[in-house]
Every structure is written in structure tokens, then in C-alpha cells.
Amino acid sequence: MSARKQLTTATARKPARQPVSDNKTKKSDRNSKKSHVIAMLQSPKGATIAAMTKATSWQQHSVRAFLAGVVRKRLKLKLDSKLVDGERVYRIAAAR
Secondary structure, X not given: OOHHHHHHHHHHOOOOOOOXXXXXXXXXXXXXXXXXXXXXXXXXXXXXXXXXXXXXXXXXXXXXXXXXXXHHHHOOOOEEEEEEOOEEEEEEOOOO
């Protein structure tokens, strides 16, 4: 057998990685900043950019990117916003 074939057969025998435990990921997801922001958005009052910034210690542009990229695009949730007392309030629209 050639040296090249020996290398490819040796690398093909690597053991598969073990899956990550579901308990660990579920626990960390519950207490994550992302889940906290989504909970804020699901409340009847909604949340402002300033409130989300304070709760997560993210910068304003990071909060806006999260709203556009994760909430709207990845999770496909409808995000409503309206101006209340000079501040923009965001909330996740109720499913119809």
C-alpha cells in the first residue's frame, strides 16, 4: 500500500465526537442574554433599546443587530415598534 493510502485510511478511523449534553445547553439557554431580551420583548409593555442595552450590557448597535438578525430573520418573529413618549418601544407581536 502506498504511503498516501495509509495516511487516508489512518485519518478515516478517527472516533466520532460525543454530542453535547442537552441538560447543559438548555440550562445555559434559559439564563442567556438572548433569552432575557426575548422575554423583555414578549412582555405586554415591550422594551426600549436603552432597556435592552442596560439589561445585557451590549452596545446599541449590537441590540439592533440582534433584533434584525436573530429575532426577525433567524427566529422569524414579527417585531412591532411604536413611538411612546418620544422613545421607540419594541415588542414581539402576538401570533394570530
